Amino acid sequence: MSVYQATASAPVNIACIKYWGKRDTKLILPTNSSLSVTLDQDHLRSTTTSRADPSFEQDLLWLNGAEDEIKPGGRLETCISEMKKLRAAVEAKSPNEPKLSEFKVHIASYNNFPTAAGLASSASGFAALVSSLAVLYKLPATPSQLSLIARQGSGSACRSLFGGFVAWEMGTRADGSDSLAIEVAPREHWPDIHALICVVNDAKKGTSSTSGMQRTVETSELLQHRITHVVPARMRAISAAITARDFDAFARITMQDSNQFHAVALDTDPPIFYLNDVSRAIIALVVEYNRVSVAAGGKLKAAYTYDAGPNAVIYTAKENVKEIVSLIVKYFPQADAFKDPFKLFGTAGVGEGSVVEGFNTNVAKKFEVGAVKTLIHTRVGDGPRTLGEEESLLGEDGTPKTLA
Ligand SMILES: Nc1ncnc2c1ncn2[C@@H]1O[C@H](COP(=O)(O)OP(=O)(O)OP(=O)(O)O)[C@@H](O)[C@H]1O
Numbered sequence: 001m002s003v004y005q006a007t008a009s010a011p012v013n014i015a016c017i018k019y020w021g022k023r024d025t026k027l028i029l030p031t032n033s034s035l036s037v038t039l040d041q042d043h044l045r046s047t048t049t050s051r052a053d054p055s056f057e058q059d060l061l062w063l064n065g066a067e068d069e070i071k072p073g074g075r076l077e078t079c080i081s082e083m084k085k086l087r088a089a090v091e092a093k094s095p096n097e098p099k100l101s102e103f104k105v106h107i108a109s110y111n112n113f114p115t116a117a118g119l120a121s122s123a124s125g126f127a128a129l130v131s132s133l134a135v136l137y138k139l140p141a142t143p144s145q146l147s148l149i150a151r152q153g154s155g156s157a158c159r160s161l162f163g164g165f166v167a168w169e170m171g172t173r174a175d176g177s178d179s180l181a182i183e184v185a186p187r188e189h190w191p192d193i194h195a196l197i198c199v200v201n202d203a204k205k206g207t208s209s210t211s212g213m214q215r216t217v218e219t220s221e222l223l224q225h226r227i228t229h230v231v232p233a234r235m236r237a238i239s240a241a242i243t244a245r246d247f248d249a250f251a252r253i254t255m256q257d258s259n260q261f262h263a264v265a266l267d268t269d270p271p272i273f274y275l276n277d278v279s280r281a282i283i284a285l286v287v288e289y290n291r292v293s294v295a296a297g298g299k300l301k302a303a304y305t306y307d308a309g310p311n312a313v314i315y316t317a318k319e320n321v322k323e324i325v326s327l328i329v330k331y332f333p334q335a336d337a338f339k340d341p342f343k344l345f346g347t348a349g350v351g352e353g354s355v356v357e358g359f360n361t362n363v364a365k366k367f368e369v370g371a372v373k374t375l376i377h378t379r380v381g382d383g384p385r386t387l388g389e390e391e392s393l394l395g396e397d398g399t400p401k402t403l404a
């Protein structure tokens with residue numbers, strides 16, 4: 001008997017121009033376009049195995065080993081049924097293909113980083129789900145076509161269908177058929193972009209993106225200004241900065257847009273606060289680090305950005321990562337040694353950290369150990385990957401394997 005199954009992994013993406021607001025909550029159609037950098041799956045990824053079998057009695061999904069309910073009419077069910085529709089179209093054209101669209105599926109997914117902690121697990125998760133089903137169903141779909149379905153799982157997930165630098169074009173049609181992700185540039189265009197994630201809090205967050213942005217749409221006047229007068233010009237400017245590999249412009253726009261996103265959160269009634277004292281101290285450190293560079297006749301060297309939580313993502317060129325890690329460690333002592341995936345520091349490690357010459361050390365106070373729990377160093381990465389049988393997360397009986 002044939003086993004119909006496929007495994008795929010997908011990356012996390014972190015937006016430079018933020019998606020915040022829906023014009024259609026069921027189809028997940030945004031009030032503005034957005035743009036992100038896809039991060040390297042070698043460090044952060046969701047891996048998903050999907051299997052179709054005539055003996056399965058219902059569609060089931062396990063996330064990190066625990067069964068996750070597939071609610072009727074919910075996001076998971078929407079994505080799975082949209083993928084089955086695409087499969088049914090393949091079967092209609094090729095009658096010899098097995099009728100997988102009529103079988104139930106068992107899906108096992110695993111995130112190698114904290115779930116629902118503001119590290120964009122829903123983005124990599126839905127991208128991996130859609131990618132594994134696309135391989136299982138042998139769909140002739142492009143990443144942009146698949147992004148239309150991942151979008152209905154979680155808006156930001158549509159951008160994880162591509163590597164590199166990715167735009168989600170908001171589209172104008174009521175059915176959402178033009179609200180999809182496109183590649184602005186592949187990672188090979190600008191592989192020098194690295195990211196340092198400062199994990200301030202990896203617990204489940206207070207106000208979810210989904211409910212927070214809806215409240216903003218309903219109550220914030222500032223959001224209307226942002227979507228009409230600010231984002232369209234920023235989308236053009238940051239795309240041009242990426243094309244020209246102009247880090248200075250890329251960094252300025254990224255920080256401005258993070259600030260404005262948190263301003264519209266504050267402009268929401270009741271207000272939403274995602275940043276905390278630690279987040280604000282990291283902003284002060286990045287601002288001062290850039291000031292020193294500009295004062296010496298140089299350009300911006302780092303850009304902070306924050307999603308719906310206190311964790312910072314700092315984009316920079318590879319050559320600056322060592323200075324920035326040293327800076328963060330100086331103010332935020334680490335309980336565990338910095339995992340140095342790019343071997344920037346020798347055997348001595350980061351030590352106590354340090355600041356660059358001319359840095360005003362009074363811009364922030366030194367925090368206690370644990371204020372920044374972990375530092376994850378990664379870089380721009382590729383799009384979803386198809387994995388081999390040996391990577392399957394499902395055992396012979398169609399339930400998740402126990403992972404070592
Ligand atoms: N690998 C996965 N496969 C399927 N669904 C997933 C996966 N990982 C996460 N999800 C879904 O995404 C939800 C978490 O999304 P949520 O938006 O709360 O957090 P986040 O994505 O980590 O944070 P943010 O979107 O603010 O960066 C999970 O509860 C689950 O429903």
Ligand SMILES: C[C@@](O)(CCOP(=O)(O)OP(=O)(O)O)CC(=O)O
Pocket residue numbers: 014015017018019020028034122153154155156157209210211306307308
């Ligand atoms: C702040 C953000 O990370 C918001 C992400 O929101 P989600 O994509 O998690 O929201 P839903 O579409 O409701 O699932 C900005 C961004 O990623 O663009």
